[in-house]
Amino acid sequence: MLLEAPFTEEKIRALKVGDKVEITGLIYTGRDAVHKYLHDGGKPPVDLKDSIIYHCGPVVVKEKGKWVVKAAGPTTSIREEPYQGPLMEQYGIRAVIGKGGMGPKTLKYCQKVGAVYFHAVGGAAQVLAERVVDVPNVHLAEKFGSPEAIWEFQVERFPVVVTMDSHGNSLHDQVLAASSDRLKDILG
Amino acid sequence: METKILQANLLELIRRTSAELPGDVKQAIAKGLRKEKKDSSGQYALQVISDNIGMAKVNSLPICQDTGTIICYAELPSWCDEKTFRKTYERAVVKATKVGYLRQNSVDSITGVNSGNNLGPGNPAYHFHPAKGKSLTVKMMLKGGGSENMSAQYSLPDNRIGAGRDLEGVRRCLLDAVVNAQGKGCGPGILGVCVGGDRGSGYVAAKETLFRLLDDKNDDKRLAKLERQIMKEANSLGIGPMGFGGETTLLGVKITHRNRVPASFFVSVAYMCWAFRRNGFQMGEGGKISRWLYES
Ligand code: SF4
Numbered sequence: 511m512l513l514e515a516p517f518t519e520e521k522i523r524a525l526k527v528g529d530k531v532e533i534t535g536l537i538y539t540g541r542d543a544v545h546k547y548l549h550d551g552g553k554p555p556v557d558l559k560d561s562i563i564y565h566c567g568p569v570v571v572k573e574k575g576k577w578v579v580k581a582a583g584p585t586t587s588i589r590e591e592p593y594q595g596p597l598m599e600q601y602g603i604r605a606v607i608g609k610g611g612m613g614p615k616t617l618k619y620c621q622k623v624g625a626v627y628f629h630a631v632g633g634a635a636q637v638l639a640e641r642v643v644d645v646p647n648v649h650l651a652e653k654f655g656s657p658e659a660i661w662e663f664q665v666e667r668f669p670v671v672v673t674m675d676s677h678g679n680s681l682h683d684q685v686l687a688a689s690s691d692r693l694k695d696i697l698g
Numbered sequence: 699m700e701t702k703i704l705q706a707n708l709l710e711l712i713r714r715t716s717a718e719l720p721g722d723v724k725q726a727i728a729k730g731l732r733k734e735k736k737d738s739s740g741q742y743a744l745q746v747i748s749d750n751i752g753m754a755k756v757n758s759l760p761i762c763q764d765t766g767t768i769i770c771y772a773e774l775p776s777w778c779d780e781k782t783f784r785k786t787y788e789r790a791v792v793k794a795t796k797v798g799y800l801r802q803n804s805v806d807s808i809t810g811v812n813s814g815n816n817l818g819p820g821n822p823a824y825h826f827h828p829a830k831g832k833s834l835t836v837k838m839m840l841k842g843g844g845s846e847n848m849s850a851q852y853s854l855p856d857n858r859i860g861a862g863r864d865l866e867g868v869r870r871c872l873l874d875a876v877v878n879a880q881g882k883g884c885g886p887g888i889l890g891v892c893v894g895g896d897r898g899s900g901y902v903a904a905k906e907t908l909f910r911l912l913d914d915k916n917d918d919k920r921l922a923k924l925e926r927q928i929m930k931e932a933n934s935l936g937i938g939p940m941g942f943g944g945e946t947t948l949l950g951v952k953i954t955h956r957n958r959v960p961a962s963f964f965v966s967v968a969y970m971c972w973a974f975r976r977n978g979f980q981m982g983e984g985g986k987i988s989r990w991l992y993e994s
Contacts, residue, residue: 688936692934692936
């Protein structure tokens with residue numbers, strides 16, 4: 511299904527674990543340095559209300575005066591587990607995109623504030639880069655370096671799967687429980 | 699020997715390895731795609747993976763942005779000495795990094811500084827053997843960090859998983875490794891396994907056995923049977939591509955063995971992600987490549 515900006519609470523609350531979603535609109539990258547900075551009280555350089563944060567350290571180069579994305583796969587999200595939930599609440603972040611899923615703290619906040627976790631396909635650098643159609647701006651690049659900066663990505667039909675929803679469900683927990691049970695059966 | 703020609707060949711080897719998946723891997727992914735339920739998230743993930751593989755080849759760009767640890771295996775004939783080979787390979791690596799076939803992936807473990815050219819202590823990693831005939835054989839593998847983090851070594855007996863010192867114990871280790879890697883190692887994955895050896899040689903052999911073709915058959919009947927069994931059992935766990943749930947959890951299992959001391963029994967599991975990048979060539983003294991080891 512399609513998810514288009516603006517990313518309102520209503521649209522996000524309608525999503526369920528397992529939904530295949532294609533996102534169109536403006537999203538922001540942010541990884542370790544950005545999360546730590548915001549958590550320590552740093553001022554966000556962009557308005558994060560109803561935003562989507564992408565856990566990604568992209569490869570971006572300037573070609574003919576324009577930013578072009580060469581690789582934009584997701585990075586492991588669990589490192590932001592201590593910060594993510596509180597930041598969602600404080601700034602109204604509606605969703606994060608990453609890989610590997612997040613823990614119980616983030617899941618609780620998703621439920622509380624109306625947010626979701628989108629899983630991108632790990633390693634799919636080329637397909638994901640192609641869906642970034644424009645890079646209007648970059649923030650905090652001098653402070654943190656290019657991969658850790660906040661990049662504004664205009665994405666079109668960016669493919670993800672909802673693996674944690676705002677109703678307390680986590681696909682990661684479900685698959686882990688089911689596969690562990692199945693393993694017990696196999697081993698007898 | 700003309701090192702210029704060797705360098706050009708090595709650069710092409712790095713490019714192919716980074717941008718083009720070997721045919722056996724593509725076939726295994728295509729097979730998985732046919733098996734996944736229509737409109738499931740597992741099918742969706744495999745479709746994106748499959749599109750990505752196609753795009754990387756057309757654009758001659760890295761399949762995954764993590765171009766991993768560079769592991770090089772070379773069988774050297776009398777006309778190519780180790781020192782010259784290393785020097786030439788390193789020049790090719792620096793060039794490949796400059797043009798973007800490889801990401802800057804070599805970090806000083808003490809200072810945290812990235813060397814910027816993929817060279818440094820232990821990088822690239824080499825394994826040299828003398829060649830049997832007159833040609834030079836070079837194989838390489840790019841092993842991503844996310845997949846390497848999911849590699850595991852078991853010391854048997856292991857009470858947690860009820861694994862004793864026999865093939866049944868090995869089976870328990872392998873299924874445990876698959877369950878632990880879910881959602882982390884960018885599945886569907888491939889297991890390279892070594893039963894026995896010491897902690898070091900076990901991992902080396904486990905990685906090296908990943909060079910076998912996915913659809914080949916183990917010469918050792920007992921291990922061939924175990925490989926088939928693990929494939930079937932692991933793919934019945936329902937973990938699926940990316941851990942989204944589904945039918946395709948493993949694309950292959952390759953098992954080898956080494957003798958051990960009576961006191962130890964290690965099972966080393968080298969976990970590989972779907973971006974299973976390996977290739978190689980054979981070349982004669984004149985510099986002509988007689989054969990690529992993996993059809994694309
Ligand atoms: S685990 Fe493999 S596919 Fe995933 S990011 Fe690492 S190298 Fe890429």
